[in-house]
Amino acid sequence: MEPAYLNTMFLLVQRYIYRILIYLFMKLRTEGLGKQYSEDTWGIRDISLEFTEGIHGLLGPNGAGKSTLMNILTTVMKPTTGTAYWENKDIIESPGAIRSILGYLPQDFGVYPDLTLEEFLEYMAALRGLNSETANARIDEMITLTNLADVRNRKLKTFSGGMRQRVGIAQALLNDPDLLIADEPTVGLDPEERVRLRSALSNTADGRVIILSTHIVPDVEATANKIAILDNGQLLTHTTVGELINRVDDQVFECLVPREKLSTLQEQYQVCSTVQRSDGVKVRLIAPTPPTDDATKVSPTLEDAYLEAIDQQDGI
Ligand SMILES: Nc1ncnc2c1ncn2[C@@H]1O[C@H](COP(=O)(O)OP(=O)(O)OP(=O)(O)O)[C@@H](O)[C@H]1O
Numbered sequence: 001m002e003p004a005y006l007n008t009m010f011l012l013v014q015r016y017i018y019r020i021l022i023y024l025f026m027k028l029r030t031e032g033l034g035k036q037y038s039e040d041t042w043g044i045r046d047i048s049l050e051f052t053e054g055i056h057g058l059l060g061p062n063g064a065g066k067s068t069l070m071n072i073l074t075t076v077m078k079p080t081t082g083t084a085y086w087e088n089k090d091i092i093e094s095p096g097a098i099r100s101i102l103g104y105l106p107q108d109f110g111v112y113p114d115l116t117l118e119e120f121l122e123y124m125a126a127l128r129g130l131n132s133e134t135a136n137a138r139i140d141e142m143i144t145l146t147n148l149a150d151v152r153n154r155k156l157k158t159f160s161g162g163m164r165q166r167v168g169i170a171q172a173l174l175n176d177p178d179l180l181i182a183d184e185p186t187v188g189l190d191p192e193e194r195v196r197l198r199s200a201l202s203n204t205a206d207g208r209v210i211i212l213s214t215h216i217v218p219d220v221e222a223t224a225n226k227i228a229i230l231d232n233g234q235l236l237t238h239t240t241v242g243e244l245i246n247r248v249d250d251q252v253f254e255c256l257v258p259r260e261k262l263s264t265l266q267e268q269y270q271v272c273s274t275v276q277r278s279d280g281v282k283v284r285l286i287a288p289t290p291p292t293d294d295a296t297k298v299s300p301t302l303e304d305a306y307l308e309a310i311d312q313q314d315g316i
Pocket residue numbers: 037038041042043044060061062063064065066067068069215
């Protein structure tokens with residue numbers, strides 16, 4: 001056999017084994033996690049989840065418990081019940097097991113305004129103990145990945161909100177962490193910047209576990225392999241985008257109704273959206289059968305499926 005052919009085969013097998021090892025071992029797992037803030041307030045209750053390689057969207061309305069879960073997973077808060085494991089090491093008992101492999105982008109990520117992007121990343125790399133050769137290579141890589149090459153010598157105070165968040169991702173990935181946790185990274189960004197940030201996150205997902213906490217459905221629709229939905233501190237589901245959407249297949253309708261009929265529909269069904277028109281209100285809703293004679297069945301979206309999941313919970 002040709003040596004070049006053997007070499008290619010060897011590389012393929014090596015890559016295959018690497019993927020299997022990642023699949024088997026690179027995991028963040030929680031078991032019955034709960035956090036009680038006061039006698040009658042639980043931030044989260046009995047959360048058992050497994051995050052494997054790829055992007056996991058953690059979705060939920062305000063107060064659902066996302067920050068509480070993020071704080072426990074980043075080991076800045078202790079749970080009241082349960083525990084969590086990284087690659088089978090208990091991170092509640094031994095937080096060091098996760099801190100060394102964790103990259104974290106907090107919601108309120110602050111930067112030093114008078115440093116340039118390059119200076120800031122050099123500073124962060126030094127804090128993390130990277131030697132200058134490794135640091136320089138990683139800084140170049142991260143600047144390219146987050147699409148900030150044109151502004152590497154500009155002071156951070158001149159950056160837009162979206163650019164700052166991308167700086168946040170670049171700094172979080174400097175030490176090539178196996179786990180990246182991003183808490184509401186797109187809050188306050190305009191649509192174009194949101195798209196850029198999402199693509200920066202997607203570019204970094206290979207060989208890593210990424211948890212993206214948000215209440216903005218399109219953020220996870222565009223990037224996540226799996227979605228966990230929290231509401232009232234409870235885990236409603238953790239599944240793929242496709243499976244979640246399938247749950248409302250054949251149940252999403254659009255119809256045009258007189259304005260005065262809207263409140264009746266809202267009482268009866270989960271209304272996903274409304275558009276005011278001169279001839280009435282165009283309503284998109286979830287129903288087991290057509291809600292009006294002229295209702296049209298439409299393709300479901302993740303937003304529909306999410307609203308349905310939250311609605312089911314509220315009805316319990
Ligand atoms: N320090 C605290 N003391 C008391 N209750 C708290 C505390 N932090 C959070 N909670 C309560 O725990 C629940 C979950 O809050 P959490 O901040 O985790 O939700 P969230 O999904 O991150 O919400 P948001 O999107 O608004 O940040 C809420 O009812 C909240 O009021």
